[in-house]
Amino acid sequence: xxxxxxxxxxxxxxxxxxxxxxxxxxxxxxxxxxxxxxxxxxxxxxxxxxxxxxxxxxxxxxxxxxxxxxxxxxxxxxxxxxxxxxxxxxxxxxxxxxxxxxxxxxxxxxxxxxxxxxxxxxxxxxxxxxxxxxxxxxxxxxxxxxxxxxxxxxxxxxxxxxxxxxxxxxxxxxxxxxxxxxxxxxxxxxxxxxxxxxxxxxxxxxxxxxxxxxxxxxxxxxxxxxxxxxxxxxxxx
Amino acid sequence: xxxxxxxxxxxxxxxxxxxxxxxxxxxxxxxxxxxxxxxxxxxxxxxxxxxxxxxxxxxxxxxxxxxxxxxxxxxxxxxxxxxxxxxxxxxxxxxxxxxxxxxxxxxxxxxxxxxxxxxxxxxxxxxxxxxxxxxxxxxxxxxxxxxxxxxxxxxxxxxxxxxxxxxxxxxxxxxxxxxxxxxxxxxxxxxxxxxxxxxxxxxxxxxxxxxxxxxxxxxxxxxxxxxxxxxxxxxxx
DNA sequence: AATCGGTGCTGGTCTAGTCCAGATAGGTAA
DNA sequence: TTACCTATCTGGACTAGACCAGCACCGATT
Numbered sequence: 001x002x003x004x005x006x007x008x009x010x011x012x013x014x015x016x017x018x019x020x021x022x023x024x025x026x027x028x029x030x031x032x033x034x035x036x037x038x039x040x041x042x043x044x045x046x047x048x049x050x051x052x053x054x055x056x057x058x059x060x061x062x063x064x065x066x067x068x069x070x071x072x073x074x075x076x077x078x079x080x081x082x083x084x085x086x087x088x089x090x091x092x093x094x095x096x097x098x099x100x101x102x103x104x105x106x107x108x109x110x111x112x113x114x115x116x117x118x119x120x121x122x123x124x125x126x127x128x129x130x131x132x133x134x135x136x137x138x139x140x141x142x143x144x145x146x147x148x149x150x151x152x153x154x155x156x157x158x159x160x161x162x163x164x165x166x167x168x169x170x171x172x173x174x175x176x177x178x179x180x181x182x183x184x185x186x187x188x189x190x191x192x193x194x195x196x197x198x199x200x201x202x203x204x205x206x207x208x209x210x211x212x213x214x215x216x217x218x219x220x221x222x223x224x225x226x227x228x229x230x231x232x233x234x235x236x237x
Numbered sequence: 238x239x240x241x242x243x244x245x246x247x248x249x250x251x252x253x254x255x256x257x258x259x260x261x262x263x264x265x266x267x268x269x270x271x272x273x274x275x276x277x278x279x280x281x282x283x284x285x286x287x288x289x290x291x292x293x294x295x296x297x298x299x300x301x302x303x304x305x306x307x308x309x310x311x312x313x314x315x316x317x318x319x320x321x322x323x324x325x326x327x328x329x330x331x332x333x334x335x336x337x338x339x340x341x342x343x344x345x346x347x348x349x350x351x352x353x354x355x356x357x358x359x360x361x362x363x364x365x366x367x368x369x370x371x372x373x374x375x376x377x378x379x380x381x382x383x384x385x386x387x388x389x390x391x392x393x394x395x396x397x398x399x400x401x402x403x404x405x406x407x408x409x410x411x412x413x414x415x416x417x418x419x420x421x422x423x424x425x426x427x428x429x430x431x432x433x434x435x436x437x438x439x440x441x442x443x444x445x446x447x448x449x450x451x452x453x454x455x456x457x458x459x460x461x462x463x464x465x466x467x468x469x470x471x472x473x474x
Numbered sequence: 475a476a477t478c479g480g481t482g483c484t485g486g487t488c489t490a491g492t493c494c495a496g497a498t499a500g501g502t503a504a
Numbered sequence: 505t506t507a508c509c510t511a512t513c514t515g516g517a518c519t520a521g522a523c524c525a526g527c528a529c530c531g532a533t534t
Contacts, residue, residue, distance in 0.1 A: 008488075009487075033513075033515080034514080035514085035515095043488080045490095045491095047489085049515090049516095053437075054436075057439050058422055058423040063515075065496075065497090065516085066497055066514055066515045066516075067498090080473060178472075180471040180472075181471075183296075183468040184464040185296050199291075200290075202294050202421065227422075228422075231419065232417075232418070233418050234417040234419070234471055236317060236414065236415045237414050246518090270485080272483090272484085280518080280519085282485095282520095282521095283520090284519085302484095302527090303483095303484055303486075304528090305484065435486075
């Protein structure tokens with residue numbers, strides 16, 4: 001650990017990091033208020049805030065709007081090659097998943113979605129927006145876009161469950177080829193609202209385009225992850 | 238586009254974004270100085286700075302230390318399945334790559350590197366640190382760690398070229414299986430220095446563990462990308 | 475022609491506050 | 505017990521400055 005720094009913000013970061021490293025601040029626990037910290041370190045709130053933002057960028061802490069700063073839990077391992085769904089993946093790592101549906105409706109597709117699903121302009125698609133939690137913490141906002149021709153009546157089902165299982169059970173559709181596109185960027189306005197984080201927070205956008213067992217393009221997902229919630233693994237053989 | 242916002246920082250962001258979107262600010266061009274912008278928008282430098290940091294988080298602009306803010310060029314498409322090397326990949330996308338060696342030496346491995354390379358504690362490894370550019374812009378800092386038993390005398394070669402080609406030509410080693418691990422995080426101190434960005438800037442860390450054609454674990458790379466410089470694609474069949 | 479030294483400009487860092495709105499918890503009234 | 509209300513605490517957003525260090529450019533010296 002470097003100590004010779006003179007900058008206040010890195011110094012504050014190091015002290016907090018040191019406490020984090022030694023487990024004195026457990027995952028999920030709350031940090032003292034910004035005003036308390038500025039008093040503690042003998043500096044202004046703006047400077048403390050800058051240090052906190054850096055730790056946030058590193059994924060060590062996160063905030064909940066107007067509630068405070070918290071220590072980040074370990075990242076979820078997201079392996080793109082094991083085609084597992086959220087619920088199974090989270091459970092397998094000894095953690096507790098949950099899902100809530102935000103909206104589900106048939107609507108005109110945006111240009112980007114038309115391109116992904118290879119549909120003509122102004123096509124209608126089924127959009128399903130969901131927020132997902134690990135151990136009660138909101139970590140993922142997903143927009144699913146389904147080609148309606150393959151999923152008649154799907155809006156009547158319980159959409160809190162896994163889509164993968166729903167597809168298999170009621171439509172006999174199974175994922176085949178998948179294309180992922182991963183972009184580090186800020187969370188979209190919708191994603192930030194759903195995850196209850198301030199707009200402009202860093203995030204990881206993962207777009208998936210899914211084919212079924214017959215090589216038909218059936219749906220695509222747009223996932224917005226809290227940037228500190230996952231690490232992505234890929235095995236290429 | 239939403240306009241009904243009242244917050245100054247999002248308002249500033251929107252104005253700049255609008256100019257960006259219409260190509261009035263071309264990729265690579267310089268934004269007015271922070272003080273100029275604060276005057277222009279009738280606010281303080283801190284507020285302007287916050288807006289700029291949000292655009293940076295979105296990957297639309299970037300800064301060079303004490304030189305100013307610039308419009309981000311398009312992202313490089315990094316496809317993990319096409320095992321192409323940096324030089325070929327960048328050239329194929331009509332852009333100009335370059336590489337400079339920062340350091341290259343035999344040294345004791347860190348605990349993390351020992352684990353990746355499956356070497357006993359306190360093993361020596363060859364570390365090669367390089368910085369890479371696309372169209373003159375520094376975008377990638379890489380630390381290579383080679384198992385020295387497979388690469389006798391490699392430090393005498395010109396390390397500005399592609400390692401992939403060097404392996405093939407002089408050691409008859411070709412990459413086989415590869416494992417990637419992608420983590421959105423802040424740039425490390427070394428990476429930030431090499432890329433000449435301020436410490437704590439957001440980045441994408443991609444760790445690769447490489448096997449050769451005989452399934453032997455030969456080396457690993459630790460890549461730190463500017464977060465706005467790439468988007469990662471993966472095709473899973 | 476090449477080098478050196480200013481000098482102004484740029485972002486980097488920091489101070490010392492203010493006002494606002496959402497979240498929380500405790501107490502009071504129905 | 506339940507519902508509501510209010511005081512307090514939290515981060516969010518912002519003002520109006522300050523000083524410093526690195527960068528770029530230009531002119532003077534070698």
